[in-house]
Amino acid sequence: MTTAKLDVVGIGNAIVDVISQADDAFLAAHAMDKGAMMLIDEERAEAIYGAMGPGIEASGGSAGNTIAGIASLGGKAGYIGKIRDDLLGKVYRHDITAAGVAFPTPAATSGPATARCLILVTPDAQRTMNTFLGACVGLGPDDVDAEFVASAQVTYLEGYLYDPPLAQAAFRRAAEIAHAAGRKVALSLSDSFCVHRHCQAFLDLVEGHVDILFANEAELTALFETGNFDDAVARVRRMVELAAVTRGAKGSVVVTRDELVEVPAAPVARVVDTTGAGDLYAAGFLYGLTRQLPLAECGRIGSLAAAEIISHYGARPETPLAAYIQA
Amino acid sequence: MTTAKLDVVGIGNAIVDVISQADDAFLAAHAMDKGAMMLIDEERAEAIYGAMGPGIEASGGSAGNTIAGIASLGGKAGYIGKIRDDLLGKVYRHDITAAGVAFPTPAATSGPATARCLILVTPDAQRTMNTFLGACVGLGPDDVDAEFVASAQVTYLEGYLYDPPLAQAAFRRAAEIAHAAGRKVALSLSDSFCVHRHCQAFLDLVEGHVDILFANEAELTALFETGNFDDAVARVRRMVELAAVTRGAKGSVVVTRDELVEVPAAPVARVVDTTGAGDLYAAGFLYGLTRQLPLAECGRIGSLAAAEIISHYGARPETPLAAYIQA
Numbered sequence: 001m002t003t004a005k006l007d008v009v010g011i012g013n014a015i016v017d018v019i020s021q022a023d024d025a026f027l028a029a030h031a032m033d034k035g036a037m038m039l040i041d042e043e044r045a046e047a048i049y050g051a052m053g054p055g056i057e058a059s060g061g062s063a064g065n066t067i068a069g070i071a072s073l074g075g076k077a078g079y080i081g082k083i084r085d086d087l088l089g090k091v092y093r094h095d096i097t098a099a100g101v102a103f104p105t106p107a108a109t110s111g112p113a114t115a116r117c118l119i120l121v122t123p124d125a126q127r128t129m130n131t132f133l134g135a136c137v138g139l140g141p142d143d144v145d146a147e148f149v150a151s152a153q154v155t156y157l158e159g160y161l162y163d164p165p166l167a168q169a170a171f172r173r174a175a176e177i178a179h180a181a182g183r184k185v186a187l188s189l190s191d192s193f194c195v196h197r198h199c200q201a202f203l204d205l206v207e208g209h210v211d212i213l214f215a216n217e218a219e220l221t222a223l224f225e226t227g228n229f230d231d232a233v234a235r236v237r238r239m240v241e242l243a244a245v246t247r248g249a250k251g252s253v254v255v256t257r258d259e260l261v262e263v264p265a266a267p268v269a270r271v272v273d274t275t276g277a278g279d280l281y282a283a284g285f286l287y288g289l290t291r292q293l294p295l296a297e298c299g300r301i302g303s304l305a306a307a308e309i310i311s312h313y314g315a316r317p318e319t320p321l322a323a324y325i326q327a
Numbered sequence: 328m329t330t331a332k333l334d335v336v337g338i339g340n341a342i343v344d345v346i347s348q349a350d351d352a353f354l355a356a357h358a359m360d361k362g363a364m365m366l367i368d369e370e371r372a373e374a375i376y377g378a379m380g381p382g383i384e385a386s387g388g389s390a391g392n393t394i395a396g397i398a399s400l401g402g403k404a405g406y407i408g409k410i411r412d413d414l415l416g417k418v419y420r421h422d423i424t425a426a427g428v429a430f431p432t433p434a435a436t437s438g439p440a441t442a443r444c445l446i447l448v449t450p451d452a453q454r455t456m457n458t459f460l461g462a463c464v465g466l467g468p469d470d471v472d473a474e475f476v477a478s479a480q481v482t483y484l485e486g487y488l489y490d491p492p493l494a495q496a497a498f499r500r501a502a503e504i505a506h507a508a509g510r511k512v513a514l515s516l517s518d519s520f521c522v523h524r525h526c527q528a529f530l531d532l533v534e535g536h537v538d539i540l541f542a543n544e545a546e547l548t549a550l551f552e553t554g555n556f557d558d559a560v561a562r563v564r565r566m567v568e569l570a571a572v573t574r575g576a577k578g579s580v581v582v583t584r585d586e587l588v589e590v591p592a593a594p595v596a597r598v599v600d601t602t603g604a605g606d607l608y609a610a611g612f613l614y615g616l617t618r619q620l621p622l623a624e625c626g627r628i629g630s631l632a633a634a635e636i637i638s639h640y641g642a643r644p645e646t647p648l649a650a651y652i653q654a
Contacts, residue, residue, distance in 0.1 A: 020425075021645070054395070054422040054643055057384035068381070087414045095381035098347075312639065316381055318348070 004183070006102070006152035007075040007290035011144070011174055012063025013136040013160050013167075014081030014105075015115040016088045019275070019313050020055040022120035027128055034122065037129040037191045039163060045132040048118050057088075058314040059095035060117055062158040062190055065276045065315040069283025069305055071100040072321040075290065078102040078148055080174075082139040088114035089135070095316070105143050108135050119275055121313065127275040133164055140166035141173040149174050150181035153290045154212070156282070159190030159219075162198045175209040184241075186212035188282055189219035196222055206239055212289075213243040214282045220245050233260075242289075244299065246281050251303065254285075254295045263299030266307035276315025280305040284325070301325055331510070333429070334402040334617035336479040338471070338501055339390025340463040340487050340494075341408030341432075342442040343415045346602070346640050347382040349447035354455055361449065364456040364518045366490060372459040375445050384415075385641040386422035387444055389485040389517055392603045392642040396610025396632055398427040399648040402617065405429040405475055407501075409466035415441035416462070422643070432470050435462050446602055448640065454602040460491055467493035468500040476501050477508035480617045481539070483609070486517030486546075489525045502536040511568075513539035515609055516546035523549055533566055539616075540570040541609045547572050560587075569616075571626065573608050578630065581612075581622045590626030593634035603642025607632040611652070628652055 027034055030048060040048070059068070061081060070077040079096055083089035085107040092114060096103050115134035119127050139161075149155055155178040161167040175185045187210045189195050195202055202223060206213060213236060215223070220232045220243075236243045237255050246252045251265040284305035288298030304325045305317070312318050354361055357375060367375070386395075388408060397404040406423055410416035412434040419441060423430050442461035446454050466488075476482050482505040488494040502512045514537045516522050522529055529550060533540060540563060542550065547559045547570075563570045564582050573579045578592040611632035615625030631652045632644070639645050 049421065052425065054386065054425045055418075056641060057418065059381065091382075091384065094376065098379065098381045313645065314383060318640065 004151060004153040005076065006078050008067065008070050008154045008156050008286050009078040009080065009149055009152035010063035010067035010156040011080045011161060011170065012061050012158040013115060013133065013164065014064060014083045014092050015061040015117045015131065015136070016092055017058050017060035017117050017119050017275070017315065018049065018055045019058065019119045019121060019273070020053045022052060022122060024122060027120060027122070032120065032128050032130065033193070034128050035126050036193045037131055037160065040130045040132050042132055045116060045118060045130065048130055052118060052120065056313060057091070058316060059092050060315050062160055062188060062279050063156055064096060065279035066156060066283045066286070067101050068096060068099040068316050069280045069321060070287050072317045073283065073287040073301070073305070073325065074322040075287045078152060080105050080143055080145070080148070082135050082143065083107045084112065084114045084135040085109050086113050088116065099316070104145060104148060108138050111135060111138055121273045121275065125271040125274050125310065127273060137164040137166070139164060139170055141169045144170050144173045144177065146177050149177045150183065152183060154184045154186050154286055156186045156188070156286065158188050159194050159202065162194065162201060168201070171205070172209070184211040185209055186214065186286065188214040188278065189223060192218040192222040195219050199223065199225070211241045213240045214278065215243070216246045216278055244281070244285050244302070246278055252281065252299055254299050259295065261295045261299060263296060263303055266303040268307045268311050271310050273313045274310050276309045277306045279315060280309040280317070331478060331480040332403070333405050333479040335394065335397050335481045335483050335613050336405040336407065336476055337390035337394035337483045338407045338488060338497065339388050339485040340442060340460065340491065341391060341410045341419050342388040342444045342458065342463070343419055344385050344387035344444050344446050344602070344642065345376065345382045346385065346446045346448060346600070347380040349379060349449060351449060354447060354449070359447070359455050359457065360520070361455050362453050363520045364458055364487065367457045367459055369459055372443060372445060372457070375457055379445060379447065383640060384418070385643060386419050387642050389487055389515060389606050390483055391423060392606035393483060393610045393613070394428050395423060395426040395643050396607045396648060397614050399644045400610065400614040400628070400632070400652065401649040402614045405479060407432050407470055407472070407475070409462050409470065410434045411439065411441045411462040412436050413440050415443065426643070431472060431475060435465050438462060438465055448600045448602070452598040452601050452637065454600060464491040464493070466491060466497055468496045471497050471500045471504065473504050476504045477510065479510060481511045481513050481613055483513045483515070483613065485515050486521050486529065489521065489528060495528070498532070499536070511538040512536055513541065513613065515541040515605065516550060519545040519549040522546050526550070526552070538568045540567045541605065541612070542570070543573045543605055571608070571612050571629070573605055579608065579626055581626050586622065588622045588626060590623060590630055593630040595634045595638050598637050600640045601637050603636040604633045606642060607636040607644070
């Protein structure tokens, strides 16, 4: 096994977020489940956009946010994801490249437009997401560059990647390449509804291919179809080498077969928008892990990175995280 | 004179902002004057965008920000500005319409793309702006709908409108329509460099057409080519009916021929990005003025609206201002 050139390569849906404020009545009127991610077609995207308030646009995508976070911490990171050669695709490539991330995936020159996620943030700082997958449906195993994946200590996959049809094959190919090179494979479960949609496939994948699992409480209990958190934690410890489970304001629990570490949440003066909290927790955690830091320290950096992201709108850091975690 | 249907109609450059963080070395390396607005061509826009950090996109434009602010306060507002029928133009129309503003100007179907302003925010919260005017150069007198302008108590013009070639004629036409209908004309000087570029034209315009003038200290002293603030204030009182001069953390000074009111700045926990401070001061001030509130109260609402905008990135309110000024 050669020395890894990169800390983490992320594979995910390359999505530009359109973020707006909304109240609970708006969510109800448009049949949205608060806190969830719903897949929508272009027609519904137009209808929701027409009805929602003024927005800000910023690059997003769960794994993209994590990877940008790792780069902001000073880590060496790469990204694989599918954009179209349109204006939003150009914005996506600019932002992730300007963050210091290697992004070799070519843009599609035909087919659907670059993906958009219409994010409604309610006054309680929860985000409800409506994703038009667009060009992401074109991501397939051919986009998984073997040398690029093998060059990273960890290959990080987002659960949302199970939604576009070809991406599952890309997923498996990436895991096989990583393991053949003696690297680790990490997965984020992304969303409890996403877990419900793909429950058995996720269980097979976690059991067969995943070394490091990221989830929140709702996603983990959904995966094991149990209402009991401790039971879910006990089961995940037998299934993966390492799992980090976030619990919002209660902090996180990090487990291996032999260890259980409880990590407190980092304080935040005012929680504005929880979009990206899990993504940035994973960023901080993986930054620490790829530097062989103790698990408690990995969790602490994850909590700090999450605290920065929920203090403002958008899921990419506003403050260089390397300085933020020192302060 | 009939009762006005609208409080304020704004006329300005319709611009989408691309906001990023930068340090002083970046400004120096790209020959930018900190705090200023520089006009750039598409080639330079591409070069700066390629070099700058990850961005967020949000609708902007000086008068557009003011008008969106008035609507957020609960005022009845309209906007005239030129976009192209492209993605950014669609974003611009969505945002200002979703803010509750009437925006009848048709998009251009040919010619340059919707305007962009690349805004670099330094750690001292100052913004430095690089504007590619794009479709704004197409705004002309034909875009000034007489009935629309005559229906507003105040027609508000941004000084930046003096940069695109046809807009000066639009400016004069709007002022003539407003005055013929017995309405008031307001002008914001926008930028001391913009004042330098058009100094005599601005003096003629202010003297001949403007009832209400908004400026900051640097712009006002530039207009009268004096280094003495008190002298500039004395001269502006003889020239316009009402002037509101902002002085950053020192608050603002509101003058008529007979009155001088000093207004303190509203406290801000952390100044993040000063983009839009003057625009939102004007929004709050005009909201109060069109409700016939005392000048001190107009200034107080202006200061509060400015305080909200400088507490986050971007120049459109994140908090509904009607609630914010009550709190």
